[in-house]
Amino acid sequence: MRGQLREAAATFADGPDALESILLGLVDDVDRAAGEPLEIFPVCHHSPASAIAMARRLRQKQPKVVYLELCEDMAPLLTELRNCRLPVAVQAFATDVDGFPPEWSPLSVVAPVTEASAEYQAIAYALDTPGVELVLVDRSSDHVFQWDARRSQSDDPAADAGEPDTSAADEEAALHGDAVGVEIGDLRPRFAELEEHLLRHGKVRHWSEWWHQYVELPLGDGDHDTYRQVMFLIGSLFRRLAPGDPHRVRVDEDRERYMWTRMREHLAATGTDPADCLYVCGAFHAASRVEEFGVHGTDTYRISPRTATTWQYGLIPSSHAAIEAQFGLAAGSVSIAATVWAKNVKRTRVEPYRLEGQAGQTGTKKTKAQKGKAQKTAPATAPAPATPAPASDKLTGFLRQPPVLDRLDETELLGWSVEIVRAARRNGYLASTADAIAVFETSILLAGMRDRAKPTPYDFQDAAVTCIEKDTVPGRRDVRRLVEIMMGGDRIGKVGYDALPPLARDVHDRLAPLNLKLQQRGVQRALLDIASRPELQQCSDVLWILRYLMPHGTARPIMGERTLGERPIQESWDVALGTHQRALIELGYEGVSIEQVLEQRLRRTAYDPQATAATVLKAVEDATLYLRSRRLADELGTRALEVLSAERSVDGAPEVLRRVRRLLAYYRTSEPVLPPWIESFVKTGYAHYCTLLPTAFTDDDATVRQVSAMLGFLFSMESLALSLGCDRTQLELAVAQSHPRDPSKTALLWAAQQQLGHLSRTDLRARCDELLANPMVLPAYPRYLSGFVQALEPVPGLTDFVVEAVSNAFARLPDTVLLPWLPTLITTLRSGGAELAPLLIREAGRIFPGRLPALDAWVPPWQAQPEPEAVPSAAGADGDRRSALLVAHPATCDAVADLLGCDGTWATEDSHHPAGAALAGRHPDTAVALEALLTGA
Incomplete structure (x- = not known):
């Protein structure tokens, strides 16, 4: 073959030196890998031909040690594969990172395993064969991220790592999430022009189809030596024609140094003969040129220590679509590979390895007698020599043979x-x-x-x-x-109950009273009659926490709600726990119970540097609602007080007001006394918002709704704040110092002044009439109305006045102003005042006539002229009684007179009309209130 390649280089190039380094280097790589004393078995991921060749070789060689290219820290989890239904993925997961950038969290590495893969055959053989040791030699999950391309600001992933291809993913392609994928034998050209050339001349559309046609089918019937040499050749070709990306080359070579260093360490520690070992790795890494290659390689590579990151390990369900999406394979290629695998097993009569008790397998279990017979009839394998002879040239015959014309099936x-x-x-x-x-x-x-x-x-x-x-x-x-x-569909794996983390098993146990098949995919309906079966209350608690922690659709309430201070009677749920099994397993990496995970997440939210008072109050409410933990609620409430004191904006004021009102209502009805933190929160919030109020009125970034929420907090919490020692003068000074320029905020300020008693209802009505009478201000009048509508939050007593103002606007505004403003009013109410609309509707229903005939004679209440009130005479019975009362208590009368600003002295006996009677006549309401107060005393 060397001579033929040299002749080809001289024929197709200007001279033999142009291609000699590449073409002859391929043969050198094949010889080097084939002559290694420790047998190297090259594979391609999810290749039925590799799986068949692996099963055949394992039964022939019966190695005592199997070295597998897989993250070494995943080894303890492989025994749990027998409790699962393939395909599944071995996962390493870390939430608390130490030594990596915080924005990378959570870290996740997955290694998918399918039945039609060579790695599964090696795992099943090693775990079910007595005396065989399985050693994982690839870099750990920690080193995957240590060597990640992001450290060198490169966009290329590591050799066998890939990011999800969302364009080819469907609803099941997200089973791996955003984890980094690691597989054995990512055998694909890294030279784009080479892949395009192969696809064009092979008359195929994508790489999966080319591999199936030109490698998978020809190697299906090849012997062991032919298979190895062809895979060595392909791996060497793709490696030598790969672009010279320094980072990617360094990662590839470091992985090979890492694996050979681990294998030599194990051989030295155990004294195992290399002839009794089998090294399973990707064909890309089989023909390596690093100095550490081989049993007799150098020991110059030093493995860096792992970081302090704590890793959790588990099995998650996988699927054909998830594997295809993550590793850039054509849609349906893994399903077709599974079909070809089943066909090859039947055609070649090779008995594959399956883990004992593996769920979801189609093969029948053997009896002990059958197993013993198979062991007796198994061909004995001669031990391999210490220095094996060079393998015979199988490449020449394989590459020169014409395509086999199989009869059409x-x-x-x-x-x-x-x-x-x-x-x-x-x-x-x-x-x-x-x-x-x-x-x-x-x-x-x-x-x-x-x-x-x-x-x-x-x-x-x-x-x-x-x-x-x-x-x-x-x-x-x-x-x-x-x-x-x-062709097989998107087969989805399942992790068995025994392989689930403690948290997931605890969830299944606590939901057992529902009598649902929780590991079954799809949506199941659960009916909870808590009134007749109080034990279902625990199931309800679990479902509500799952709804909070898990993705949408895992637990969806159909009937029932959870609010503060209420106990459920009946609930109805749609549960899809089996569909979202991966998310449930990943919860198990964060704690041993869902309550612990929820508490950790609430604390993480509350103590986040970007947390606001509103988000912390939400955490307090969630802790009370889902965990019923007074201890955690008090701790988070104290944190909310700290965050509120440090805030300098009013962005979260509406949310703060809504949640504080709800928490106050809950504590007042369920607790004998208010918690100390909420009293401090109200007291601090009163002073805090009083300080920010003048700035918020003039700040263009502060919206009307936010200022309205601040006033709502101050007015609704005023009685509690004053009882805790706050001074009302602070609020009055804040309102007096506010000078807004925006019309809507101006109307809001007028409402606040009316609430404080600084502006009467008559003066407020007069100001609105002046605005309607001024043609220059008329276009801005709708903005004043918007401010009055928002004022219903802090001053709900102005509801009738707002109805009056809106009615006057409809009656007096011209259409050119009114019609463009109506959509703005509707959208404003819908977005920022949806809770205020019912107040206006109820008040309008009370004021306006209910029937159409009554509308003609109806007069608005604000236009009806009230009859003048008669001043009560001192000569009447009431006047005499009030006069006597005032004379009997002169000190009280003097205090009330000073409060009302009345000057005068007590009349003598010669006076025709006593001053007390005159005072009572001028202020009858005060006299009546004073009488009631004294009578009650």
């Missing part, structure tokens, strides 16, 4: 054609028997046009799309998706 193709027509009919297509015949013939035609001996699943897929789909898709799935489903 008409039965299989006909079955596919009939099945796809049946599936198309179920999904709304007008398919018939003629379409099945057309698909059959078109598949053969396409295979011939592409120089293929027989139609592949990809040819059949193209033929089905051409003959059935035509130009419309009547249903949710197109024909291409139907073919993928027919």
Whole structure:
């Protein structure tokens, strides 16, 4: 082969030196890898040919030690694979990072495992064969991120790491989340021009189809030496023609140094003969040129220590679509690989390895007698020599042999054609028997046009799309998706109960009274009659916490709600815990119970540097609502007080007002006394908002709703704040110092002054009349009305006045001003005052007549002239009684007179009218109130 390649280099280039370094280097790489005393088994991820060759070689060689290219820290978790249904992914997860940038958190690394993969065959063999040791030799999960491309500001991922391809992902492609994927044998050209050349000349659309046609099928029947040399050659070719990215080359070489260093350390520690070992790695790393390569390589590489990050490990469900999306494979390629795997197992009669008790396997379990018979009849393998002879040249014959013209499997193709027509009919297509015949013939035609001996699943897929789909898709799935489903579909794995973390098992145990199949995918309905079955209260608590922690749809309430101070009677839930199993497992990495996880998250939210008083109050409410923890609520409430004192903006004032009101109402009805933190919060908030009020009125960034919420806090909490020692003068001074320029804020200030008694209702009405009478201010009048509407939050007693002002606006504003303002009023109420609209509606219903005939004679209350009140005479009975009362208590009368600003002296006996009677006549309401006060005393 060396001579043939040298002749080819001289023929296709200007001289033998142009390609000699590449073409002859390929042969050198193959010789080097094949001659290594520790047998190297190159694989490609999710390749049925690699899995078949692996199963065949394991039964022939029976190695005592299997070195596997997988993160070394994932080894303890592999035994749990027998409690799962494949495909699943081994995951390393870290939330509290130490040694990495905080924005990377959470860190996640996944390694998907399918049955049609060589790594699963090696794992199953090592775990179920007595005396065999499985050693993972690849970099740890911590080193994956230590060597991450982000450290060198590069956009390229590591050698076997890939980011999710969201363009090819469907609803199941998110099973891995945003984890970094690690697989054995990411064998794909890194030279874009090379991949394009292969696809164009191979007459295929994507890389998965090229691999299936030109590598997968020819290697399916090859012997062990042929398989190894071909895989060595492909790995060396792709490596030598890869772009010279320094970071990527360094990561590749560091991984190879890491793995060979670990293997030599294990050989030295255990004294194992390399001939009894098998090294399973990706073909890309098999023909390595680093100095540490091989059993006799140098020991110059020093492995860096791990960071202080604490890693958690577990198994999460995976799927074919998730694997395809994460590693950039064509949609349906993993499903087709699973179909080819099952077909190859049946055709070659190779007995694959399966973990004992593996869930979801199609193979039958063997009896002890059958196992013993198989062991007796198994061919004995001769021990490999210490220095193996060079392998014979199998590459020349393999590369020169013509393609094998397999006989067309008409039965299989006909079955596919009939099945796809049946599936198309179920999904709304007008398919018939003629379409099945057309698909059959078109598949053969396409295979011939592409120089293929027989139609592949990809040819059949193209033929089905051409003959059935035509130009419309009547249903949710197109024909291409139907073919993928027919070929095996998006098989989704499941992690068994015994392999779940303690938190997930605890959730399943606590929801057991619901009698649901919680590990089953899909939505299940749960009915909770808590009144008749009080034990279901615990299930309700778990479901509400899951709704808070888990993704949307995991637990969705259909009937029932959880509010402060209320106890549930009946609830109805849609539960999809099996569909979101990955999220539940990842919760187990954060704690041993969902209550602990919720408490940690609430604390993390409250103590975040960007936390606001509103977000901390929300955490307080959630702690009370879901955990019923007075201790945690008090701690977070104290934190809310600290955050409020440090705030210098009023952005969160509406949320603060809403949550403080709700918490106050809850504590007043459920606790004998208010918690100290909320008393301090009200006292501090009163002084805080009084200080910020003048600035907020003039600040353009502060909205009317935010200023209204500040006033709402001050007025609604005033009685409590004053009882705690606050001074009302501070509020009066803040209002007096406020000088807004915006019309809406000006109206809000007028409402505040009216609430404080500095502005009467008559003066407020007069100001509105002046605005309507001024043509220069008329266009801005709707903004004044918007301010009055927002004023209902702090001063709900102005509801009737706002109805009056809006009615006057409708009556007097011209259409050119009124009509453009109406949409603004509606959107303002909907976005910022939805809770205020019911107040206006109820008041309008009370004022306006309920029937149409009464409208003609109806006079608005604010336009009706009240009858003048008669001044009570001192000569009357009431006057005499009030006069006597005032004379009997002169000190009280003097105090009231000073308060009202009345000057005068007590009349003598010669006076015709006593001064007390005159005072009572001028202020009858005060006299009546004083009488009631004294009488009650």
